[in-house]
Structures are given as structure tokens and as C-alpha cells.
Amino acid sequence: MSPDNIFEGANEVSDDEANSDERKLGYGAAVVETMAQIMREDESVFVAGEDVGAHGGVFGYFRGLQPEFGEDRVVDTPIAEQAIIGLGIGSAVQGLRPVVDLMFMDFICVAMDQIVNQAAKLKYMFGGGAKLPLTITTAGGAGLSAAAQHSQSLEAMLCHVPGLKVAMPSDAYEVKGLLTACVREDNPTVFIINKRKLADTCHVPEELFEIPLGEGHIVREGSDVTVVAIGRMVDEAKGAAEKLSDEGIDCELINPRTVQPLDIDLIVESVSKTGHLVIVHEAVRFGGIGAEIAAQIQEQAFDYLDAPIERVAAPFSPIPFSPVLEKQYIPDVERIVAGIKNLF
Amino acid sequence: MSPDNIFEGANEVSDDEANSDERKLGYGAAVVETMAQIMREDESVFVAGEDVGAHGGVFGYFRGLQPEFGEDRVVDTPIAEQAIIGLGIGSAVQGLRPVVDLMFMDFICVAMDQIVNQAAKLKYMFGGGAKLPLTITTAGGAGLSAAAQHSQSLEAMLCHVPGLKVAMPSDAYEVKGLLTACVREDNPTVFIINKRKLADTCHVPEELFEIPLGEGHIVREGSDVTVVAIGRMVDEAKGAAEKLSDEGIDCELINPRTVQPLDIDLIVESVSKTGHLVIVHEAVRFGGIGAEIAAQIQEQAFDYLDAPIERVAAPFSPIPFSPVLEKQYIPDVERIVAGIKNLF
Amino acid sequence: MEITDEILIDLYKRMVRVRLFEEEAGRLAESARLPGFLHLYVGEEAVASGVCAALENQDQITSTHRGHGHLLAKGGDFNRMMAELMGKSTGYCNGKGGSMHICDLDLAMLGANGIVGAGVPISVGAAFANKLTNNGLISVAFFGDGATNIGAFHEAANMAAALSLPMLFVCENNEYAEYSPRHKTMAITDVIERAAAYGFPGAIVDGMDAVAVFEATSLAIEKIRNGEGPMMLECKTYRFYDHVGVKGTASNYRTDEEVEEMRKRDPLVVHETRLIDSGVMDAESIQAIKDEIQKEVDMSVEFAENSPFPELEDMLVDVYTNGESS
Amino acid sequence: MEITDEILIDLYKRMVRVRLFEEEAGRLAESARLPGFLHLYVGEEAVASGVCAALENQDQITSTHRGHGHLLAKGGDFNRMMAELMGKSTGYCNGKGGSMHICDLDLAMLGANGIVGAGVPISVGAAFANKLTNNGLISVAFFGDGATNIGAFHEAANMAAALSLPMLFVCENNEYAEYSPRHKTMAITDVIERAAAYGFPGAIVDGMDAVAVFEATSLAIEKIRNGEGPMMLECKTYRFYDHVGVKGTASNYRTDEEVEEMRKRDPLVVHETRLIDSGVMDAESIQAIKDEIQKEVDMSVEFAENSPFPELEDMLVDVYTNGESS
């Protein structure tokens, strides 16, 4: 399977969907559409990265931009992740709105200095003088047998760094709303595309709209347990909630949408109602964003908690290649159900 | 103030100390002594990094090694953090025991790919065939007005990466015991030297000894509240415990010594006795190791907790240069006392 | 340097091993019988074969995302490799690494690498160990033209030069980095111009000709073993299949004509012609070699398919040496 | 190119500004009146002055850990700089950045940088913006000899070449990276050999002579503004004080004789001689310039000392634009 195959079809709307009233769009296609619309309305926006131009990105989520906006605004770069981020920083300080791409999220490590020591801190170190409207797009998540260096979910590293904002869209709707917000935002943002979601469709408005960074979303209301799920895990958590509703456990499902800033108030409120919290993410459990959520919730909702906060996340190992192991590695409906049941 | 001044005198034992029965040694000097003794007993150990040779390291903690062991085993490298870690990885796979230095902890970001995607994962990706006895030394921590790029405590990023071990010695005794364990360990370790501790002395045995990685230490027994302090924060927490004992609050102070692996059992045991937990670290609070400790403790000691777990850590900002701000940024006795009192 | 019949045959066998294994892997990938991403080396066989034939067994190599070719050319085992590609427990990495992390420490093959350029610093480490222990070995880093644009390559090349390490840099210049032609990502014509920036010598080699690569490598490593410090070879080569997988992708980053033109210089055909013209082998014995190796490839597929997947308990094994992961 | 009297005087003033400010900063550091690490530019004034004098006001520069020199040569303000070095709220960075993060966006000085080499990619970004918006400006990256060994430099240089950006690379080769002499960390004699690896031209310049630097820069930026892509200058220079702070450190990484020898080529003295010999200025008017600037320096110390420290509430301000940090 090549990355391209994963994406195939995601740009087209299927017949069924086209016939429905609501306009549906693929998750990957939503990136393209959003970028195109933003670039039409704002000349200062450009895209740069490896193979984002002529090829449209290895996952195709920039496909079609270069034909419309030209090589000057959709720029193929050398393999040079540090310089790609630097390109973004320097041009952002000069007033442009760069969207720079790191093909796989694992590659943030190659450019970590530019992200953590430069982009995140620049405004503060400079005493506030600079604006940094920089968006870094990158594809995270496992599930394609891409092994230990092409499957990671490293958002926890980024969330720990003051100065960054981190968005993790769980569906095509959020892709559009969060990407719009990120590109229009005057701070450096990391926009994490889940590579297993690329072909999934859902309703997405035609017009640009913003989902505010830092506002979580209640995906499903419920009274027995609060489930916080990050990125693609929202899908799995939905499945778990449905399963459990048959068994009489009523889940309230919260999708924080951004992990930095984190909408902790929404979670606190929910937990004060349900008394139970399960956090689900694809990243390694130790030191994942779930730890921070758990720490804040036990602090702010201590008296409401009827049971320990449970985390459903990846085990403490690199991501294994073999599909049988990888399947077990990534949290799924079954493991989430088990995690929730643990509390009762 | 130059980094050298910080270190001055740390190699010499003061008169008072020399007259006492117990042999005392400086924190920085303990690195030198340990390395020298290990290098004498094990030919496969070598040191490499920027200015570690002729100059003995900018903080002086390798001073004296090159005269004894020569340029082949105490190697000055170009400014090339990625290649420095690669030098360690490749030579470790070939059976050597490299100790490679990243001058300031902030520079792990420059070499993050080699640390996170290579060193940490290599053994696993290779199906277990390789041993990786690699030690990375680096100087972390704030307090020298070194500003946002030379003062960070980034251990949380490393702890989140399966395959690494992370040691944070709080005094010269631990420097010797943990460094010996790290160098003799067959897995990649990061040994974090606190740059404000360099001149502090304490009793250190003459002979090499190991402090097992993953075993925490009860610094002070107490019954009212468990205080977990990381690295240099142990000093500040000691001060807080003393202050509070006057006020009738009896602290049990735990120093985990390594943050990966983390001796959670020791903390659980203590909390089941005290019912209260305060975690202190120099790193940014959001996403710091304190979050993981809090998450695990509320899970494993839920029924014992009489109050929310409190974290005393750095605020969510880059590290400010100005001494007045930096002083306020780093947790100290006062803030720890306040944090502990919060629980009662 | 005399190129004996033995050497010619050895070079040929190495190339056929790579070619037939990879063609098979490509077919399996196309029919969705291999998970993950597969970066085929087909077309570039002369490079790995020419280099590895010139090496001592224990000379180390590091590789790239296109790593099967390197390991097979160094003598890698079909069974363990095919099993790895299928994610089986009998594979080179117990199924945990897959195509991008193929390695064989017994053959001093220190791993393919999914991060472009990241193997080069690791090669420097091996070279350092060779120098410190004075074991007479050299360390070879394979990397693509695109990889020379990344920082890790640069740091490693300069470090090797500064420390005067016994190391050979082998650039496989196939003119593309994924879908980007070289001229779009660098403003120089020959990658070898970079060697001078580190202060070591380099040479351009016809990477479609195994003998040329073998000769150049032999010359280089003689000097390197003599303590003259690192060197670099730029092997001009070409990949016949797509960047990942077999068939072309959506974008037309290169023309069919270009591929056809380069296929005329197929390193196996070039070498077969030489074997026949020089009378070292006839068409029949060439075919016999192919048949035999194909049989081994077929058996490896069988071996791999009959091998078990890893056990779920294996998940946390080998995260650390000596002891379990938490 | 004609070097007018005006230019000669301008170059001199820039150098004196750097020199006198830095000597003062050095004294303050020695008497522990400045917190943090101070990397003095003294000895290298001709480079920043020669380059900046040739630039348009809005041409961008990025700098290094040795950043006061660059900003002062570009016209930086004594008061705000001295206040910053003391961590005062009236400083360039409101006291939050300090010596290593000095910047002045109004002067298009995009910041000193505590990470070696890290400013160079940021310069590339500015150059890209210049090209995209076609504003006629160029972007200049200052970096040391040691910085050319790090990956960020390499990636940035190649990127600038590949995208043919209006950018000037200025290497300040002072022959040392901290305490390591150049020959230990690279196997080439002249850093300029690296320009060819990216496919752009370069030139070696006497970095102790402001006029030479000015002329070379003027020539280079004319071509760069003409759309000929990036260029590099290697300015051979020398720092008179230690890597950090003023006085020597424990290790004898260079001899006193060497320093003495180089001090004979003090760029200020070289330039003063020229001014006097060519009759542009006499000793008296030279002294008058110095006196005047020294007065400004003294006033900046007073300004800084009388300035307040940041308020504790400022801690979380400016972590983000528009809104507080959590």
C-alpha cells in the first residue's frame, strides 16, 4: 500500500453523499479546500514543504493547490525540515502567513529546535515585538504499518512548550474549522492530520469557518462517565459509547479539538456531573496528554470523582510494524470499553 | 558571569570539608571523578562532545580527563549535535560505551531525531539484536540568567519516549552513583546535570558504586504529606520541609532519582501513609513529569488521597532572562511551602 | 586492479539476488500481501552490489528507507527478509521493524532507516569505533541525492572529516527525492561537489555498472584503510519503479520515456552483456543462476507465509535490554 | 566603487559604537553588574559595520549569540540594549531576552540566537518573504565558522540556493568555536569552500578591514538584488576577548602572543590610520567621535540602572499574541 492509495477517492464525493442534503467532504480533501479558500482570500498565505507542490503532498492533502496558486505560493522544498520551519518563522515575522508541512509527525524531531527553541519562544524572547502567524501541518498517528518512525503521536512534547498551539482534528468538519483558525491565528500552531482519517467523509460547510482554538466539543451527552478522546480516538470512543449504551452505561464524550490550549473547564464541568473520567489517546500513555488532563481534573474536580481517572493509551514501546502487534498497540473500541468498565 | 566561574572551586575540597571524616566532593567534580574511574576500569568507555577535551567541558565537568586518557578517548567534536549522538549510537552498537555530551539540555532539540527516533527505538526496531550502552550527558535547569534557550528542563519529552532512561541527580553522591549506573547500563540513558548544583558538595564515597536506575530515595521520612521533588528541587523541598516542621507539618520527601523508569511504588507507599502529595519540578507544569506522577498516583492510591495532588512547577512561559522574573519562575522554598499548605 | 571472473560472477549474483527478491516483493505489495510502505531498489542494484562486493564481511554499512537492496547485496537472508516484510516473528526484526528497519548485525548491516539522512551519523559512530579499536574495518553510509540536503548528513560528513575516520560515503544519485527532481532541490549538478566542502576526495561513478562501482569502491577503501580519512562516491543511478510501491502515482514527475531510456541501461543487462561478451558465462548459465535464485525467493515467500505472527506478549519485549518495559 | 569620506566616517562610527558599548558591557560583566552570559564582539567590528553600512535600512539581518555587535552596527539603541543586558523592562526585549536574544524588528534585526546556526534558516524565511512580495530587500545571516558545521546552516544554505533567494551569508571566521580551533572541527582551510557545495559564489574578505567588508558586501548585494540568488562572504576576523565574558578561562586554547599579534590588526586602529592618512579626519575629530559615543554609552548605563525591573505580572505576557498564557 502506498500513501497515495490511502488517499484515493478522498477528493471525490461519493454518489450517496452527493445526493444527501448536506454537503460531505473527505478529511484530506477538506485540507485542500480550506487551503484553497484561505489562499484566495489572503495573499499572504503560502504553503511550503517536501513534495507539496507538483505532487500535492505525499498524502495528497495539498493536491490541486499549485496549479491554482503557482510555484511561488505552493513551494516544493529540499529535504530539510529545519530549514522548512525556519522558512516559516522568518517569513511569518515578515508578515506572511506560512503553512509549512512536515510530512510525518515523527519528523518534528528533525526540526525540534526550530519548533521548540525558535518558533515557540521567539515572541517572548523578543519582548513581544514579533507576531508569528505560522502553521505547521503534519500527519500523525499509526495504523498503516508504517512502523516506529512513521506512526507516532508526539503531541505531548509540543503541548509542554509554552508558545505553541496544537490542534488535532477528529473529522473533516474540524479539519476545516481548525485549519482556518490556525492559519488566521497570530501564534505558531501545529495542525496534526491523522493519516488514517484521510478518506473519511462527513458534512463540511462550503464556506470558511473557524473553530476557536481552545474550545472543546461535547460529541455526545451522557450522565455516567466522561470520556475524553483525542483526534482519531473520537471515532473509537464513539463506538465504545454506543456499545456501552446497550449495556446501560451512558457516556458523555468530549473532544478537546485542541490539546494546547486545553479546554479543561469543559471537562471539569462534565466530570462534576458524571463523577467518572476516562481519557483516550493514541500516544504512549506515560507522559501523554492524558497525564496532564488527569492531573488537572483530580485537582479541579477532586470531590466529584467517584473513581480513579482511567487512561486508555498506547503501551510503553515503539510502534511495532507487524499488523497484529500494531492493531493491539492502538487503542480501539474494545480497549476503551474495557477501560470504562474498569470504573464501575 | 561565565560558566567557568560557576564551576570554580568545585574541584577542590574546602578546608572544613577536608577536615571532616567523610570525604566530600563537588557535584561537577563528581562527574570528573566518576568518569575517570570508569574509564580506568573499562577501555570501551570514551567521552565526546563540544569542548569536552582540551577545555574539559564548558562547565568543567570533564576537566582533567583528556590529559589522562588522551585525545582518542576524550574527543572534541565540531558543533554538530546530531552527529554527536550518532557518534554515540554507532559506536555503542559496535560495542563501545560512549558518553556523549550535549552542553545544554536545550540542545537535545537540535539532536531530537537521533535521540528519539534512532537511539531510543533502535533496539526494538531491530528485533532486539542490538545493545545500546549509550550515555548522553547534558546540563539542564535555570537560575543562571541564561534565558529561554539555555535553561530548560525538558525531561518530560524524554520520559515519554519508550527506550530511554533518564537520570536526574540531585547531589554529588547521586552524580556518582547514577552516572556509574548509566554508563554501565546497556540501554540509552540521558544523564541530566543541574548547572546550578555544580559547586555544591556532599559526601561521596571514593569507590565507584551504582544507584540502580528506577529506585527512588526517601530523603526524609514524614507522616503528613508526601513531597516528590525532582533534581535540584530536592534542595528546595528540604528547605520547605524544615520550615514546615516548625509549623507542625511533617513532610516525607521522596527523590525519584530517575524519572524514567519512575519508582512509582515508593510514592504510592508513601501516599498511602500520608494521604497527601505535592510534586515539585523545575520544568513547565503543563505536561511535566508531575502530571504523570499525579495521574499514576490518583489511579493507584485513589482511596488514600485526602486532598488533590498539588504540583509546584514552572509557569507556562519560556524562561525569562531578567533575574527578578527568573527567580519567580523557578520553584523555591516559599512556593513549595505554599503548595503544601494548600492541601491543609 | 584485475577484475577476475569470480568477481564478475559474484557481482552478478548479488544483483540478481536483489532484483528477483524485490520484483517478488513488488508483486506481493501490489496484491496487498505486504503491509506498510515498500521502497524498491530495482534499477540501482549495481551500486549496493559493487560496493558490498568490495567490502570485508565485517565492514559496516548503514542504509536508507530503500534498504533491502543494501542488505541483500551484502549477503542478507531471503527468508528472514521476506518474513520481516510480512511482519512475521521469524523476520529480521521479529516483525517489529518491517521494510524500513531491516537490519542484520551479524552482517554488520546497521539498519535501514525511515528518517532520511539519519543513518549517516550512525555510520560515523561505527567508523569511530573502528578507529578507536584499530580493527582495520571501515564503515560505509549509503544515502540518496535528496539526503544530502538534510542537516544530519552534513554534520556527519564534517564530523568524519574532522576526526579523520575510516568511512566511505556512497551517494546513490537517482536524480529524484520522492517526486522532486534534483534540480529543484539543489543548485549544483553533481552531488560530489559537496565532498570538497568537508575536505575529502570524491569521485563520480557510473552507478548502472557494477564493475565501475566495484573498482571505484576498491580504490577508495584501500586509501581509507590506509588511514587517509573519509571519501565519497557519487553513483549516478536510477530507480525503475516508483518512489514507494511499484506503479506510478498521481503526479507525472518523470516521463515514461525517461524511464524507458534508463531501463536500456539496466545494470543487470549491462552486466549480462559483459559476462557473455567476455565469455565468462553463457546465456544458459546466466539463466541457471536466475532460476536458482528465483527458487530461493519463492521459498522465502513460502517460509514467510508459513511463519507465525509475533505473539501479543512480544509487544513490550526488546524495548530495553535486560528487563521489561513498564 | 567609490568610497566617499561619508562612508569612511560612517563605517568608523559604527565600529566605535560597537567597541565602546561592548567594552563598557565587559566592564559591567566583570564587576558582576550584568546577569547571564555575555559574548563580546570586540575585535570583529569591521564585519558587522562593513556589512550593515552597505545594507538598506529594511534589509533583514539575523545574528548569533554574539549579537550586540550586529545590532549596534545596524543602528541599535544604546539605552534599550544596555537596559536589556541588565534585565530591565525598558530593554529591547522588556528584560525577557537578554544578551542572547537582543533584537530590533524596526531595524529589521530578527534577533540574536542562543542556538548556534539557528538564525540562518530564519534568514531564509525572511529572504523568501522578500522574494514573494518582491520588495527588493535582501536578508543577511551572520554566523560563525563553527556554525557552518551544524545541520541548520547546511539546510538553510541549500534551501536558499534551491529557491534562489535574495540572501547573503556572512561567515565571521574568527578561527575558533568556543575553545576549539577551526582545524580541529573541520578539515578545510577556508570556510568559503562550502559555498560551492550549494552552488553559489563566495569570496574571502579581510574581516579586520571595514572598507574591504563594505566593498565586498556592496558588490554581493548588487548581484543579489539583481536576482542572481544567494552569495557568501567569509570574513577572516578575530575576537579579542574570551568566548564568553572578558578574561581568559582555565584552558589555554590560544596563546597570548596570538592575541597580541591579532590586536595589532585592530579594525578600529586600521580604520583610524586610514582616516588620518587619507586626511578625512584628524586625531582630534576621531577623539571627538569617541568621546561623544562614550558619553552616550555612559548615559545608557545610567538609563539602564535607573530603569525598573519587569513586574512579576509580566511573566506570562507575550507568550502568545492576543491573549494570556494559561
Ligand SMILES: Cc1ncc(C[n+]2csc(CCOP(=O)(O)OP(=O)(O)O)c2C)c(N)n1
Ligand atoms: C527527515 C525525513 N524527511 C522526509 C522523509 C520522507 N522521504 C522518504 S524518502 C524521501 C526521498 C529521499 O530521497 P533520496 O535521498 O534521494 O533517496 P531515494 O528515495 O531517491 O533513494 C523522502 C523525502 C523522511 N523519511 N525523512
Ligand SMILES: Cc1ncc(C[n+]2csc(CCOP(=O)(O)OP(=O)(O)O)c2C)c(N)n1
Ligand atoms: C546548537 C548549539 N550547540 C552548541 C552551542 C554552544 N556554543 C555557543 S557559541 C559556540 C561556538 C560558536 O562558534 P562560532 O560559530 O565560530 O561563533 P563564534 O563564537 O566564534 O563567534 C558554541 C559551541 C550552542 N549555543 N548551540
Ligand SMILES: [Mg+2]
Ligand atoms: Mg534520490
Ligand SMILES: [Mg+2]
Ligand atoms: Mg568562531
